[in-house]
Each structure stands twice: as structure tokens, then as C-alpha cells.
Amino acid sequence: MLINRLIILLFGCMPVMAAAATATAEDLATARALLLGGKHAEAAEIFADSARTDPVAAMGLARCLCAQGKRDEAVAALSTLADGRAEIQAELASLALQRGDCETAGDCADEALRLDRDELQARWVRAELARLAGRLDEAERGYADLVRHYNDHDLQQAESLRWIGLAAARYARWNRLDDQFNFLVNELYPDALKLEPRYWLAPYEAGLLFLEKYNKADAAAEFQAALELNPNAADVHVAMARLALQNRDFEAARISLDRAIEINPRLRSAWLGKADLAWANFQLDETLDLLKKKALPLNPLDEETLGRIAACYLLLDQSAEKGQATRFARLVEEVTERNAHAGTFFLTLADQLADRKKLRQAEPFYVEAIRRMPRMLGPRSHLGLLYMAGGDEAKARRLLDEAFDADPFNVRVKNSLEVLDLLDRMATLETEHFLIRYDGERDELLARYAARHLEAIYPEMCRKFGYRPPEKPLIEIFNSDGAHDGQQWFSTRLIGLPYLGLVAACTGRLVAMASPNDPRSARHFGWARVLEHELAHVVTLQQTDFNIPHWFTEGVAVFYEDRPRPQRWNELLMDRVPKGRLFNLRTLNFGFSRPKNGSDWQMAYCQAELYVEYMLNRFGSGQPRKLLAAYSRGQSTDEALPEIFGLSLEQFEQGYVDYLRELVAGMSSLARPSGADFEDLLRSHREHPDDADTAAALAVAYLNRDAGDEALELARNVLKKHPKHQQATYVVARLRIAKKSPEEAVALLEGCLLVDGQVRDDPHPSALNLLAALKLKAEHYGEAAELYATGQRLDPINLKWTKSLARVYLLSDNDERLAAALRRIADADADDLATRKKLAEMAIRRDDYDEAAKWANQAVYIDVMDADSHRTFAEALIGSHNFAEAIEEFEVAIELDPATPYLRYALADAQIEAGDHAKAADTLKELLEMAPDYPGAEFMLENLESIDQ
Numbered sequence: 020m021l022i023n024r025l026i027i028l029l030f031g032c033m034p035v036m037a038a039a040a041t042a043t044a045e046d047l048a049t050a051r052a053l054l055l056g057g058k059h060a061e062a063a064e065i066f067a068d069s070a071r072t073d074p075v076a077a078m079g080l081a082r083c084l085c086a087q088g089k090r091d092e093a094v095a096a097l098s099t100l101a102d103g104r105a106e107i108q109a110e111l112a113s114l115a116l117q118r119g120d121c122e123t124a125g126d127c128a129d130e131a132l133r134l135d136r137d138e139l140q141a142r143w144v145r146a147e148l149a150r151l152a153g154r155l156d157e158a159e160r161g162y163a164d165l166v167r168h169y170n171d172h173d174l175q176q177a178e179s180l181r182w183i184g185l186a187a188a189r190y191a192r193w194n195r196l197d198d199q200f201n202f203l204v205n206e207l208y209p210d211a212l213k214l215e216p217r218y219w220l221a222p223y224e225a226g227l228l229f230l231e232k233y234n235k236a237d238a239a240a241e242f243q244a245a246l247e248l249n250p251n252a253a254d255v256h257v258a259m260a261r262l263a264l265q266n267r268d269f270e271a272a273r274i275s276l277d278r279a280i281e282i283n284p285r286l287r288s289a290w291l292g293k294a295d296l297a298w299a300n301f302q303l304d305e306t307l308d309l310l311k312k313k314a315l316p317l318n319p320l321d322e323e324t325l326g327r328i329a330a331c332y333l334l335l336d337q338s339a340e341k342g343q344a345t346r347f348a349r350l351v352e353e354v355t356e357r358n359a360h361a362g363t364f365f366l367t368l369a370d371q372l373a374d375r376k377k378l379r380q381a382e383p384f385y386v387e388a389i390r391r392m393p394r395m396l397g398p399r400s401h402l403g404l405l406y407m408a409g410g411d412e413a414k415a416r417r418l419l420d421e422a423f424d425a426d427p428f429n430v431r432v433k434n435s436l437e438v439l440d441l442l443d444r445m446a447t448l449e450t451e452h453f454l455i456r457y458d459g460e461r462d463e464l465l466a467r468y469a470a471r472h473l474e475a476i477y478p479e480m481c482r483k484f485g486y487r488p489p490e491k492p493l494i495e496i497f498n499s500d501g502a503h504d505g506q507q508w509f510s511t512r513l514i515g516l517p518y519l520g521l522v523a524a525c526t527g528r529l530v531a532m533a534s535p536n537d538p539r540s541a542r543h544f545g546w547a548r549v550l551e552h553e554l555a556h557v558v559t560l561q562q563t564d565f566n567i568p569h570w571f572t573e574g575v576a577v578f579y580e581d582r583p584r585p586q587r588w589n590e591l592l593m594d595r596v597p598k599g600r601l602f603n604l605r606t607l608n609f610g611f612s613r614p615k616n617g618s619d620w621q622m623a624y625c626q627a628e629l630y631v632e633y634m635l636n637r638f639g640s641g642q643p644r645k646l647l648a649a650y651s652r653g654q655s656t657d658e659a660l661p662e663i664f665g666l667s668l669e670q671f672e673q674g675y676v677d678y679l680r681e682l683v684a685g686m687s688s689l690a691r692p693s694g695a696d697f698e699d700l701l702r703s704h705r706e707h708p709d710d711a712d713t714a715a716a717l718a719v720a721y722l723n724r725d726a727g728d729e730a731l732e733l734a735r736n737v738l739k740k741h742p743k744h745q746q747a748t749y750v751v752a753r754l755r756i757a758k759k760s761p762e763e764a765v766a767l768l769e770g771c772l773l774v775d776g777q778v779r780d781d782p783h784p785s786a787l788n789l790l791a792a793l794k795l796k797a798e799h800y801g802e803a804a805e806l807y808a809t810g811q812r813l814d815p816i817n818l819k820w821t822k823s824l825a826r827v828y829l830l831s832d833n834d835e836r837l838a839a840a841l842r843r844i845a846d847a848d849a850d851d852l853a854t855r856k857k858l859a860e861m862a863i864r865r866d867d868y869d870e871a872a873k874w875a876n877q878a879v880y881i882d883v884m885d886a887d888s889h890r891t892f893a894e895a896l897i898g899s900h901n902f903a904e905a906i907e908e909f910e911v912a913i914e915l916d917p918a919t920p921y922l923r924y925a926l927a928d929a930q931i932e933a934g935d936h937a938k939a940a941d942t943l944k945e946l947l948e949m950a951p952d953y954p955g956a957e958f959m960l961e962n963l964e965s966i967d968q
Contacts, residue, residue: 042069042076050079055217057251059083074100074107081110086253088285090114101127105135112144117287119320121148139165139182146186151320153360155394162190177215180207184224193394195425204228204237219248223255230262233430233516238262253283260292266518269296270615287321290314294327298371300608301568303655307331325354326367333372333380334566334653355391362392370401376527376565378409396425400432404515407435408526410493412442431515438512441500452477454491458498462534464911465496465546465883472547472880473554480554480579485644486562490528492554498534505537523549525556527565536884545849547880552576563650570607571650574627575643583846588625589686589816591618594694596676596683602626603672604656633678638664689784689814697724711737715746719785722750730754743771745783752789765793778809784817791823800831818847834861845874852881852888859891868898886916893925902933920950927959936963 042050046065053062063083069076077100081093094114101107108131115124125148131141146161165186174180184207191199204225211221226241239262245255260275273296279289290313297306307328314324332347354364369384385402388395403418416439422432446459450470457466473494481487497508503517510519512531522544523532530553535546555576559567595601602610602623607630610623634642642663649659660671693716695703700717707713718733730750737747748771752764768790772782791806804827811820821843828837838861845854855878862871875892878885893908909926916922923946930939943960946953 042066042073047073047075047079050076052217054079054083054086055215055219055249057086057249059086059251070096071099074104077107078110081114085114086251086283088283090118090285103134105131105138105141108134109138109140109144112141116144116147117318119318121151121320124148137168139168139179142168143182143186146189150189151322151358153358155360155392159190159193159394162186162193166190175214177211177218177221180211180214181220181224184208184211188228192396192426195396197425197427200228200232200426200428217248219245219252219255222248223252223258226255226258230258230265232426232428233265234428235262235265235516251282253279253286253289256282257286257288257292260289264292264295265516267612269299269609269612272296285317287314287317287324290317291323291327298327298330298374299612300606301375301656302605303331303335307335320357322354322358322361322364323367325350326364327371329354329364329368330371333368334375334377360392362388362395362398364388365391366395366398366401369398369405373401373405373408376408376560378405378527378565381405396422396429400426400429404431404435407438407515408513408529410526410529412439415439434511434517435515438508441497441508442495444500445495449491450474452491453494455494455496457496458500458534461498461536461538462496464914465534465536468879468883469494469496469546469550473550476551477554480551480558483579484555484558484562484575484647486558486647488528488557488561492557493529494550495529495531496534497531498537499539504539505533506540509533523553525553525560527560528557530554530557535882543850543852543882545877545881546883548580548582548849552580555579559647562647564653566650566653567647568608568650568656569611570604570623570627570630571646573611573624574629574631575647577624577628578631578643580849582849584625584628586816586818586847587621591622591625592679592683593686593691593816595622596679601676601679604630604668629679629682630675633675634664637674637678686816687814689782689810689817711741711744712746715744715750718747718750722753727754727757745771745786749783749786749789752786756793761793761796765790765797768793778806782809782813784810784814788819788823795823795827795830798830800827800833803827804831804833804836818844834865837861845877850881852878852885855881856885856888856891859888859895863891863894863898866898868895871895872899884915886912886919886922889915890922890925893929897925897929897932900932902929905929906933920946920953923949924953924956924959927956931959931963936966939963 042065046068050062050065053059053065060083063080066076066080066083070080071077077096081096084090084093084096094111097107097111097114101111108127112124112127112131115121115127124144128141128144128148131138132145135141142161142165146158146165149155149158149161165183169180169183169187174183184203187199187207188203190196191203208221208225211218222241222244226238226245229235229238229241238258242255242258242262245252246259249255256275256279260272260279263269263272263275272292276289276292276296279286280293283289290309294306294309294314297309310324310328310331314321315328318324329347329350332345332350336345336347354361358364365384365388369381369388372378372381372384382402382405385398385405388398389402392398399418400422403415403422406412406415406418415435419432419436419439422429423436427433442456445456446463446466448455448457448466448470451474453470453473455466455470457463495509495512497505497512499505500508503511506519506522507517509523509531510517510521513519513524513526522535522542523530525531530550532546532549532553533540535543553576556572559572559575607623607626610619610626631643634646645663646659649663654662657668660666660668664671666674695716697717697720700713700720703713704710704717714733714737718730718737721727721730721733731754734747734750737744738751741747748767752767755761755764755767768786772778772786772790778787787806787810791803791810794800794803794806804824807820807824807827810817811824814820821840825837825840825844828834828840838858841854841858841861845851845858848854855874859871859874859878862868862874872892872895875888875895878888879892882888889908889912893905893912896902896905896908906926906929909922909929913919913922913926923942927939927942927946930936930942940960940963943956943963946956947960950956
């Protein structure tokens with residue numbers, strides 16, 4: 020009896036029956052520990068010795084096999100001992116339920132309960148079968164009976180507590196018992212772990228509850244705890260993938276799913292995850308293929324699988340004639356005939372469509388999920404969040420309030436309600452074409468200028484794309500409020516969670532942006548450019564009914580910005596194109612949604628814009644609009660390319676790669692850094708000691724590690740055989756500079772760089788830059804400028820040469836060339852405020868008022884709160900005799916900087932020029948109260964008064 024009692028405690032609800040057994044209790048305990056630790060093969064070997072005669076061993080063996088995807092073998096292992104064994108009948112019922120064999124599941128569960136009415140796993144299966152058949156009252160009674168069983172019994176098996184926990188969670192969701200969530204994660208599952216410290220299913224189930232509520236931190240902690248107990252728990256790896264998908268970390272999700280499938284290749288949830296990754300990449304055919312060939316055979320009745328398939332059918336068959344029977348319609352009929360309360364099916368379908376921003380299509384399916392399954396919590400909260408994304412806050416609040424009352428632990432719902440409260444406190448500016456919400460105290464000026472800019476560009480944008488959205492786009496600008504900064508509020512506005520690492524984004528109708536005026540951020544960016552970019556998304560997303568792939572809407576938006584390619588993008592092209600490390604149209608979407616690093620993310624934007632450029636340059640100006648039209652008709656990229664360009668996808672891609680190669684070939688003729696780290700250089704030098712370039716590069720690496728002696732020895736050895744080796748000379752020159760001998764350094768560098776007084780055709784950038792810097796320090800400005808100009812000519816994509824030239828021209832008072840250099844710098848950096856301010860001031864000094872207005876206006880579009888930019892803009896407008904707008908700019912400058920007397924004097928002068936003497940007099944009186952001795956103010960006022968008399 021003592022031995023049997025020990026086995027019962029170790030094996031949960033698998034009581035030992037009197038049977039001959041080869042394995043001892045100690046053997047079975049060891050096998051159980053191996054099973055829970057994920058050592059399935061080792062555990063199976065021990066269990067197999069007694070599996071034909073011992074039900075405990077048979078159950079253990081079956082679970083080892085199931086964990087590896089060998090379900091049929093597991094059923095066979097159980098079947099030989101099924102007669103008269105309630106626990107084995109219950110296990111067979113669970114296995115049948117998992118594969119959608121409801122009839123077998125019901126028969127086995129009934130038999131288990133005939134043998135033992137308290138068989139908890141069988142009772143759980145019975146309740147689930149009732150739910151799947153739409154007998155909801157019967158299912159609810161089943162869940163309630165399990166909860167009552169827990170209340171009436173002192174359960175001492177971890178596995179028994181798990182069945183209770185699953186039933187309690189279902190009952191609590193259906194009956195809005197939010198306190199049960201706390202009980203499950205803080206009491207029941209911890210109690211299960213106390214009963215059996217290796218029972219990884221306890222933290223796993225707790226983690227799933229946290230994940231359901233979007234409590235990512237606690238979910239991650241529970242899943243990690245489960246993996247520490249069992250690193251080979253495939254279900255936990257799938258859960259980690261789901262967590263990564265919530266974080267939009269698609270690469271981490273892929274890794275977790277691959278690991279899960281490696282452990283258990285027949286795990287349905289893992290294949291659903293794989294399908295979700297393909298769905299996120301707009302790969303409808305691949306998604307459907309994964310669902311039908313991998314997930315569906317594992318359970319043909321699973322509503323989560325079928326809901327995903329329905330979403331694929333809906334999008335793939337959307338061109339079918341109205342009223343025509345479609346795969347989608349037939350599937351809906353099949354599912355609802357089987358289960359009239361198929362809420363999970365409709366919720367999954369709606370979620371898939373919402374994930375693709377198909378908000379209009381998703382809405383009726385959320386409504387249908389609520390109608391068919393009003394007990395479910397998910398449809399209300401998800402529909403509320405859908406209304407949030409569409410900018411319909413009134414509908415969103417009603418549903419989210421209901422969802423929060425039922426489930427106050429859902430983080431996204433709670434956060435979204437806080438956003439709605441914030442939106443109620445925000446001011447609204449309505450223009451002819453836009454609704455703009457903003458912080459009324461800190462962003463009123465930003466909203467005003469944003470409205471002016473958006474109204475100016477919107478008609479032309481709509482004309483270019485050939486489409487005007489039917490409703491006014493909604494622009495929302497978030498500043499700090501309470502405990503959160505504007506970026507966190509912006510992120511929460513979009514996804515219900517404060518984790519987006521962006522400053523702006525678009526959902527289709529709504530554009531949300533973090534305020535550049537946020538005092539907690541102190542991060543200025545070109546807000547006008549950002550709004551232009553997001554507004555392009557509004558147009559193209561609505562134009563194509565969200566059928567446009569991510570890469571194309573981004574490519575079009577970046578191309579529309581009409582600015583030079585950033586230096587970082589050029590550097591990435593020069594590095595990756597020769598190596599063939601490029602995205603293609605099948606992988607480019609993942610460069611946005613699941614980049615491995617920041618370089619991938621930048622490269623995705625770069626390549627997307629270059630696809631648009633390639634279409635225009637190779638096929639003509641109308642081609643991108645034709646592609647937009649194809650997406651509007653519901654066509655895929657594979658279907659559209661041959662129709663529009665007369666090329667297969669492969670031919671189109673090859674032409675694009677050739678275009679990139681041509682582009683890179685003309686970018687720079689200077690040597691690029693190898694990218695090799697110190698260890699790589701050291702190893703390469705040991706393998707090829709006579710390679711001068713490797714030795715010189717290693718010398719530079721030593722120099723950068725403050726190992727001057729080693730650097731000098733290497734450089735000298737190179738120079739013995741190659742006296743004018745540039746990189747080796749550069750090393751020696753730097754060491755001469757360190758020893759206060761710059762003249763020697765100059766002589767060395769000139770010796771290797773100059774031929775007949777001219778820079779050689781292939782200068783090394785480091786040597787060239789160092790010589791130019793030495794000339795600049797010696798105030799030999801002409802020579803420095805010539806050297807930097809050579810670098811700029813040979814390496815036009817690298818702004819360091821232009822910036823150095825600007826410094827030379829600034830120090831040498833060469834304003835004309837300084838302005839040219841600064842223009843190049845400003846064009847290459849859309850967020851560079853200081854350079855634009857400098858260009859505007861320089862243009863004012865030379866009376867070039869049009870250019871001054873251009874740069875000052877751009878400065879305002881980066882920092883609308885900068886008084887100097889408004890002042891310079893006003894002065895430029897005065898020079899162009901645009902007195903009305905100049906007056907407005909001076910008034911803004913005074914609002915931002917009320918203590919500067921000059922601004923009032925200049926405003927009064929502009930008001931006089933505009934003929935408004937009364938306002939000019941008032942302005943001068945204010946000025947004289949503030950600064951009684953301000954030069955010329957009193958005289959100007961007296962003249963005004965005499966004129967008026």
C-alpha cells in the first residue's frame with residue numbers, strides 16, 4: 020500500500036492497479052522524472068519494459084510518444100490495457116479529442132466515467148465535447164461540476180489540479196468571474212507545483228493565462244520557468260512563439276516554432292504558428308498550404324485551424340461573382356452545421372482579417388462571434404480594439420467598457436480605455452480634409468502648422484495616387500501625460516501596449532504620432548515629413564482595401580518623400596549588393612515586421628523604395644499606379660507582375676538585382692572598411708603573413724587598441740617592401756602626430772598620396788582624411804578643401820567629406836561654398852535642424868529671400884517651437900513682400916520668445932508695410948513698455964500717430 024501511495028503521488032491521477040510489473044516503483048519514479056524533464060527517449064525506454072502489463076508504465080510510455088508526435092503509437096501502447104482502466108480510457112479520450120475524433124472521445128470518456136465517476140480528465144473531455152457540439156449549457160455544467168469537485172475534495176495530485184484549472188478558467192470566462200484569474204495563477208497552479216516540483220505544466224498553464232491578458236512580462240517568466248523544468252516541452256516553445264508574435268519579433272517566433280516542430284513534428288499549434296508567419300508576410304498560398312497539409316490533418320474539426328483557412332478563402336476568392344458559392348461559404352456552412360455556437364471559428368477568422376488591416380471585413384465576423392457565443396470574452400475586446408484602430412472611439416469605448424467589466428486583467432483593454440480617457444482630454448482641430456487631435460496646452464502650435472501642411476499636400480497626393488479617401492483622415496498627436504511619455508501613448512493608441520519603437524504609424528484611416536515637443540523625449544524629427552509618409556499610407560491602404568503588401572506601401576511612401584537616399588542606405592547597398600545579401604519580394608515584408616537587426620530594418624526601407632524607383636526607371640512613370648490598381652482588384656504580386664510588366668516574378672527580380680548592381684557600381688571608388696574584427700585580422704595575418712593589406716589593416720586595429728609598438732612594427736615591415744603603402748603610412752603618420760611631429764606626418768602622407776602634386780587616382784580614405792585634417796589644422800584652407808573635395812568626388816555617398824568641407828569653408832569665410840556644402844548635408848538628413856537654420860540665416864544675409872524661406876520653413880517643420888526659425892522665416896517673407904504671412908510668423912516668434920524686444924519691433928514694421936497702422940501702434944506701445952529705450956521704437960510710433968492725425 021505504501022508503494023502504491025507513492026506512485027499515486029508521483030503520477031498524478033493515474034492510480035496503480037494490481038498488475039504484475041517488471042519495473043519497480045523506483046524505476047517508474049525515475050522514468051516520470053525523465054518524462055517531466057523532457058528526456059522522452061530515456062523515459063520511454065524504462066516505461067516500455069512494463070507497458071504491456073502496468074497501466075502506469077503504459078500511460079508514461081504513451082505520453083513520451085505523444086511528446087514526440089507519435090500519437091498512433093501512443094494509442095497502441097494504451098489500448099492493450101484499456102479494458103477496465105478508467106485512467107487509460109480517459110487518456111484515450113483526450114487523444115481522440117485532440118485529433119478531432121469526437122465519437123471515439125465520447126465513447127472512451129463515457130467508459131472512463133462508468134468505471135470511475137470522479138475521473139477528472141474524462142469529465143473535462145466530456146465538457147469540451149459538449150462545447151464543441153454547441154451544447155453550451157451542458158458544457159458549462161461540466162466545468163462547474165469540476166470546480167465543485169475541487170471545492171469538495173482535498174486533491175493531492177498536480178495533474179488533477181490542472182484539469183480543475185482548465186475548467187475553472189473556462190467557467191470564469193463565460194461567467195465574468197475575474198477573481199478566478201488571480202486564484203488560478205497565484206494559488207491553484209503554484210499548489211500543483213508544490214505537489215510535484217517538476218510539473219512544468221503548472222507554470223505553462225499560468226503563462227497562457229497571462230498571455231491571454233497580454234501581460235507579457237509575467238507570461239515570459241512563467242514560460243521560462245516551464246522551460247527550465249523541461250527544455251523539450253514543445254508546447255512551451257509554441258507559447259514562446261506566440262509571445263514573440265505579440266511583440267512583433269518574428270525571427271524569435273520562427274526560432275521557437277522550429278524548435279517545437281523539431282521536438283514534436285505533429286504539434287498542431289506549432290503549424291498554426293508557422294501559418295501565421297506566412298500570413299504576416301502576405302503569403303496567402305503558403306499559409307493555406309501549411310494549414311491544409313500540416314495543421315488540418317492533425318484535427319479536421321479544430322475551429323482555430325478552420326477560421327484561418329476561412330480567412331485565406333475569403334481573400335483568395337474575393338473576386339468570385341456575388342452569390343456564387345465559394346470555398347469560404349461552404350466552409351462556414353460546414354462549421355456552423357456542426358456547431359451552431361462556433362464562436363472560436365468566427366473570432367479566429369476576424370482576428371486574421373484584422374491582422375491584415377481588413378477592418379471592414381473583420382467587423383461582421385466579430386459581431387457574429389458575439390452573437391453565436393456571447394459567453395466568450397475575446398470577441399468584444401477584439402472588436403473594441405478594431406474600432407480603436409479605425410478611429411471610431413465611441414463604439415470602441417462601449418465594447419471595451421463591457422470587456423473590462425468582465426475581465427479587468429486584460430492589459431490591452433485597460434490600456435486602451437486609458438487612451439480613450441486621454442483622447443477625451445485632448446483638443447480637436449477640424450479642417451476641410453482632416454481631424455487633428457492634440458495636447459491643447461503644448462501642441463496647439465504644432466497642430467496648426469500640421470493642418471496647414473497637410474492641407475497643402477493632400478490634394479496633390481490624392482491626384483498622384485488617383486484616389487481620395489471617403490472619410491477625413493484622423494491625425495492624433497500624443498504628448499506626455501501622467502506616467503507615460505508621448506511615444507508610449509502613441510504606441511498604446513495603436514496596439515494597446517507601449518512597446519512600439521516608432522514615432523508614428525498608420526492604421527488606414529488613423530495616423531498616430533508622438534509629439535516632437537514632448538518634454539520627456541527631447542527628440543526632434545521632421546514631423547512634416549513623417550506626416551507626409553503616413554498620409555501616403557492612408558491613401559494607398561484604403562485605395563487597395565488593405566491588399567497592398569507592406570513593402571509596396573512603404574516603398575511608395577518613401578519615394579513620395581522625394582529626398583536623397585540616406586547615407587546609411589547607400590552604405591548598406593555597397594556592402595550587401597556584391598554579397599547577394601538582399602531581400603526579395605517574398606522576404607521583404609519580413610524586413611519590416613521581423614528584422615534581425617536595425618540594419619535589416621533600414622535595408623527593407625531602402626529596397627522597398629528602390630523597387631519603386633526600378634519600376635519607374637525601367638518601365639515608365641505609370642507602372643506603380645498600375646500595380647496599385649492590381650492590388651485594388653485583389654490580385655497578388657505574383658499575378659500582377661506578369662500582367663503589368665510582361666515579366667515573370669523571377670525575371671522581374673533579376674532585372675531589379677541588375678539595377679542595384681549598376682547603382683552600386685557608380686556610388687564610390689574609394690576603398691571601404693573590410694568589417695573584419697581584430698581576431699579575424701589576426702588569424703588572417705598569421706595565415707598570410709606576406710599580405711601587405713592584411714598586415715596594414717591589423718596595424719590599424721592595434722593602433723585603435725592603443726598598442727602603438729605592435730602597430731609600428733607591422734607598418735614598418737609593410738613599408739620595407741611597399742614604401743608607399745597608404746594604410747601602413749597612415750599608421751606611421753598617426754604615431755608621428757602622437758609624438759608631436761605633425762610636419763613629419765604631413766611629409767609621409769604627401770609622399771604616398773601625391774603624384775606630381777596631385778592626389779593619386781586611388782587614395783586610401785583614412786590617409787586622405789588625415790592629411791586633409793592636418794592641412795586644416797595648419798590653416799592651409801585651400802589645400803584642405805582640395806583634399807576633402809577629392810574625397811567627396813570619389814566617395815559622394817559619404818557625408819563626412821562634405822561636412823569636413825563645410826568646416827573648412829566656415830573657417831575660411833567662404834560663404835558661397837559653405838552654403839553649397841550645407842545644402843548637400845541638409846538634403847541628405849531630413850531631421851537636421853541646425854543646418855537648415857544656418858542656411859536660412861546665410862540666405863537672409865545675401866538677400867536671397869526665396870531660399871531663406873525654404874530653409875526656415877523646413878526648420879519650422881522639424882521644430883515648430885523654435886522661435887529663431889519663425890523669426891528667420893518672417894524676415895524672408897518680408898523680403899519677398901509677403902507681409903501677411905510674415906506678421907503671423909513674427910507673432911508666433913513673440914509667443915515663443917516674448918522677452919526679445921526686436922521681435923516686436925520687426926512685427927510693427929511688418930504691420931506698417933501691410934498698412935495696419937493701428938496694430939503697429941499697439942505693438943510699439945507694448946515694446947516701449949517692455950524696453951522704453953529700444954532704438955527707433957518711439958520715433959516710429961510718433962510717425963504713425965502723426966500720419967493718422
